[in-house]
Amino acid sequence: MTYRFQFDQVFAAWPHLLHGTWITIQLSLTATGLGLLVAILCAWGKTSGPGWLRYVINAYIELIRNTPFLVQLFFFFFALPAIGLRWTPHTAALVSMVVNLGAYATEIIRAGIEAIPKGQIEAGLALNLKHWEIFRFVILKPALKTIYPALTSQFILLMLSSSVVSVISADDLTSVAANIQSETFRSFEVYIVVTVIYLALSLAFNALFKLVYQTYLNYPDRR
Amino acid sequence: MRTFGWSELWFIVAAAKWTIALSAIAFAGGTVVGLLVALARTGGIALLARIATVFTQIFQGTPLLLQLFLVFFGAPILGFEINPWLAAAAALTLNSGAFLGEIWRGCIQAVPRGQWEAAEALSLSYRWRMRAVILPQAFKIAVPPTVGYLVQIIKGTSLAAIIGFTEITRAGQIIDNATFQPLIVFGVVGALYFVLCWPLSLWAWRLEKRHARALTR
Numbered sequence: 001m002t003y004r005f006q007f008d009q010v011f012a013a014w015p016h017l018l019h020g021t022w023i024t025i026q027l028s029l030t031a032t033g034l035g036l037l038v039a040i041l042c043a044w045g046k047t048s049g050p051g052w053l054r055y056v057i058n059a060y061i062e063l064i065r066n067t068p069f070l071v072q073l074f075f076f077f078f079a080l081p082a083i084g085l086r087w088t089p090h091t092a093a094l095v096s097m098v099v100n101l102g103a104y105a106t107e108i109i110r111a112g113i114e115a116i117p118k119g120q121i122e123a124g125l126a127l128n129l130k131h132w133e134i135f136r137f138v139i140l141k142p143a144l145k146t147i148y149p150a151l152t153s154q155f156i157l158l159m160l161s162s163s164v165v166s167v168i169s170a171d172d173l174t175s176v177a178a179n180i181q182s183e184t185f186r187s188f189e190v191y192i193v194v195t196v197i198y199l200a201l202s203l204a205f206n207a208l209f210k211l212v213y214q215t216y217l218n219y220p221d222r223r
Numbered sequence: 224m225r226t227f228g229w230s231e232l233w234f235i236v237a238a239a240k241w242t243i244a245l246s247a248i249a250f251a252g253g254t255v256v257g258l259l260v261a262l263a264r265t266g267g268i269a270l271l272a273r274i275a276t277v278f279t280q281i282f283q284g285t286p287l288l289l290q291l292f293l294v295f296f297g298a299p300i301l302g303f304e305i306n307p308w309l310a311a312a313a314a315l316t317l318n319s320g321a322f323l324g325e326i327w328r329g330c331i332q333a334v335p336r337g338q339w340e341a342a343e344a345l346s347l348s349y350r351w352r353m354r355a356v357i358l359p360q361a362f363k364i365a366v367p368p369t370v371g372y373l374v375q376i377i378k379g380t381s382l383a384a385i386i387g388f389t390e391i392t393r394a395g396q397i398i399d400n401a402t403f404q405p406l407i408v409f410g411v412v413g414a415l416y417f418v419l420c421w422p423l424s425l426w427a428w429r430l431e432k433r434h435a436r437a438l439t440r
Contacts, residue, residue: 003300066374066420067413068381070392075413078405156284163286167385174288187296195289202284 009184010193013176020176021197027172028159028205031094035101035158042102043109044135057106064103069161072096077168093165093172101158108150112143145217152209156202163198173197227404235411238394239419245308245380245390249315250373256320261327262353275324282321288382290314295386311383319376326372330365331357367434371427374420381416391415 010017042060045053064072076099077092087095116139124138144151166174177194181187225231263275282290294317295310334357342352384393395412399405 062421062424063413063417066378066424067416068378068392070381070384071395071409071413071416074392074395074405075409078399079409080406082404082406160284160286163288164382164385166288174286188293188300191289191292191296195285195293198286198289199281199284 007189009186010189013180016176020173023171024162024173028162031097032155034098038102039105039109042106046110047113061103061106069100070164089168089170093170104154108147112147113139115146156205225401227402227407231398235394238391239415242380242390245311246377248312249319249376252316253319253323257323257327260324261331264328265331279321279325282318287318287379290318291382307386307388311388326368327365330361333364334360367427367430374423377419
């Protein structure tokens with residue numbers, strides 16, 4: 001092997017890499033928050049909404065889960081402007097991520113909600129809690145606790161698939177890598193460094209989610 | 224300027240064969256890698272288990288797109304001739320190997336302990352213990368999640384479009400560049416993926432329900 005690795009030009013671009021990492025973190029966390037909100041609403045609609053709403057939510061879930069994220073991104077960025085909905089690459093990226101996560105997380109949360117024993121909900125009714133209080137405290141919180149591992153690995157998958165938004169030239173970490181690559185022609189080195197950054201990010205996200213669990217969901221339960 | 228017509232539609236539909244071919248290769252390769260990973264992680268040899276765990280963590284902890292780039296840009300440097308076809312096949316094989324390995328490890332460990340002990344009590348060798356006792360039972364548990372994972376593989380092949388491999392998504396981009404009718408083009412592209420994935424999702428869902436019923440009996 002005669003190839004000489006040259007990382008210095010890649011490391012010289014560290015302010016760009018740092019900025020890209022920050023954008024990826026920001027994009028992922030925002031999409032996670034909004035997507036979770038969408039998912040909770042959809043999970044509520046799917047478990048206790050009227051028939052037509054369940055039908056719409058099911059269609060949304062199946063449509064998103066059976067098409068690639070890349071195609072969803074193209075649809076939001078290229079196809080929707082054709083009918084008058086224009087947005088920046090960054091917004092299009094965020095919207096596709098929220099819509100994507102929403103569908104996956106709905107199914108996960110629904111599974112958690114359905115695992116709540118009926119007696120627990122009846123106990124809530126017996127305590128004269130209001131409907132939203134029952135959903136919030138008796139159903140949602142224990143459900144989130146049950147499905148927490150599945151939910152957080154979905155969050156991490158979302159962060160990783162955010163690299164795909166670089167194809168519409170948003171300003172995330174992979175886009176930065178592509179820019180550095182086209183200036184320095186050190187593609188292998190750039191992508192090695194950026195892959196390592198993603199690996200560090202997924203470890204960091206994992207740690208963050210564990211911390212959130214310890215803080216908010218780590219209460220004793222009977223199971 | 225071209226408008227979207229039958230020949231454009233056919234161009235995209237015909238590209239589905241490359242999506243299917245790439246998915247099949249990734250699944251076949253992923254099966255081999257995944258089985259090795261699952262066996263290494265359950266076999267009780269610490270070093271092998273460690274290597275397989277690190278392999279899994281790396282491939283599950285980094286984006287598939289970057290794995291694709293590393294193979295595509297890295298292989299020529301390491302002295303291999305590569306084209307988008309090979310790069311996509313190699314990256315998807317390794318990626319699905321990591322995920323399938325993780326799924327199957329769970330399935331192997333889900334076989335009740337008594338079965339392992341019984342096989343050991345019969346003094347079966349490792350090979351026969353796995354072949355005759357553990358793997359057939361693990362296989363039954365593994366079918367529903369594996370079918371479900373096939374959907375992920377098919378969707379993953381869309382990323383090969385980014386390095387220039389002409390499957391459904393890339394075919395859509397080409398037609399979009401010629402017709403400027405993104406709504407219908409990406410509508411068709413999405414619909415094609417849906418037609419490929421939805422039956423598999425349904426099948427996985429039904430298998431899972433049947434399996435759950437078998438367990439409660």
